[in-house]
Amino acid sequence: MADDALPGLAMPSLRLEGKLAVVTGGGRGIGAGCALALAGAGAEVVVVSRQRDELGAVVAEIVRRGGHADMAVCDVTDDAAVDDLFDRLTRVDILINNAGTNVPQDFLDVSAPTLDMMLALNVRAAFRVAQVAVRRMMANRPEPERGVIINMSSQLGHVGAPRRTVYCMTKHAIEGFTKALAVELAPHRIRVNAIAPTFVETPLVREILAADPGLRAEALSRIPLGRLGQVGDVMGAAVFLASRAAALITGASLLIDGGWTAR
Numbered sequence: 001m002a003d004d005a006l007p008g009l010a011m012p013s014l015r016l017e018g019k020l021a022v023v024t025g026g027g028r029g030i031g032a033g034c035a036l037a038l039a040g041a042g043a044e045v046v047v048v049s050r051q052r053d054e055l056g057a058v059v060a061e062i063v064r065r066g067g068h069a070d071m072a073v074c075d076v077t078d079d080a081a082v083d084d085l086f087d088r089l090t091r092v093d094i095l096i097n098n099a100g101t102n103v104p105q106d107f108l109d110v111s112a113p114t115l116d117m118m119l120a121l122n123v124r125a126a127f128r129v130a131q132v133a134v135r136r137m138m139a140n141r142p143e144p145e146r147g148v149i150i151n152m153s154s155q156l157g158h159v160g161a162p163r164r165t166v167y168c169m170t171k172h173a174i175e176g177f178t179k180a181l182a183v184e185l186a187p188h189r190i191r192v193n194a195i196a197p198t199f200v201e202t203p204l205v206r207e208i209l210a211a212d213p214g215l216r217a218e219a220l221s222r223i224p225l226g227r228l229g230q231v232g233d234v235m236g237a238a239v240f241l242a243s244r245a246a247a248l249i250t251g252a253s254l255l256i257d258g259g260w261t262a263r
């Protein structure tokens with residue numbers, strides 16, 4: 001049946017051709033997966049990380065799959081480096097604000113440097129990168145929309161867990177930031193959403209699981225679907241939220257947690 005036989009029922013496109021996407025923390029793990037996913041959907045991707053050695057492999061794989069990508073070495077906690085990065089881009093349509101980390105510690109053992117480092121990376125840098133990206137998005141045409149921001153939150157932006165006071169605090173901050181920014185930028189036709197994964201087997205989480213022998217079984221016992229996440233579980237969500245298929249979705253947090261928080 002032709003689309004116009006039922007007006008309004010044409011499937012919105014999941015394609016991202018003509019868009020320039022910036023993915024922070026794209027050198028490995030979830031960020032690398034998002035970069036590959038967006039490039040696979042047709043976006044040109046600027047993959048950002050502190051470490052040059054990680055970036056080459058991600059960009060090479062995107063190109064090998066027929067996509068378009070460039071790399072940018074940038075510490076997102078360095079304001080001047082972030083300004084310089086965005087100054088050098090021709091345009092910005094999509095931001096995946098993904099760089100972040102976790103240092104699990106008992107509350108009473110959390111040191112001031114660890115607290116400051118995690119707030120600087122997981123919260124302040126995410127805010128600052130979004131601010132600089134939005135300045136560039138404002139130059140885009142408003143029809144159908146100027147831009148899309150996806151903040152990488154966590155299921156721990158929704159619930160608590162032991163040894164995660166700092167991480168939970170930072171990810172709950174990302175959830176609040178996402179809602180407030182979505183409301184403020186909606187009149188400018190910029191959508192802002194969060195993705196909130198459970199444990200995803202990335203280099204970061206493999207280190208955390210190795211350091212805590214009981215943790216894998218404990219996590220599995222809380223996930224009704226019975227497995228930890230893989231990077232591929234997040235890739236489709238990134239493309240969906242970046243695309244016109246999510247045109248009316250803003251201020252949302254998409255949980256990818258196998259049911260952890262549904263209990």
Ligand code: NAD
Binds near residue numbers: 028049153201
């Ligand atoms: P990871 O440590 O495997 O990868 C992080 C990437 O960010 C690396 O490429 C690293 O070089 C880069 N990075 C770190 N600090 C940076 C900085 N200051 N400037 C620029 N780049 C920097 O981490 P991951 O597990 O893929 O996590 C990515 C994001 O997803 C984080 O925000 C994390 O909180 C979130 N998350 C992860 C999980 C999980 O289970 N893996 C679950 C929920 C949320």
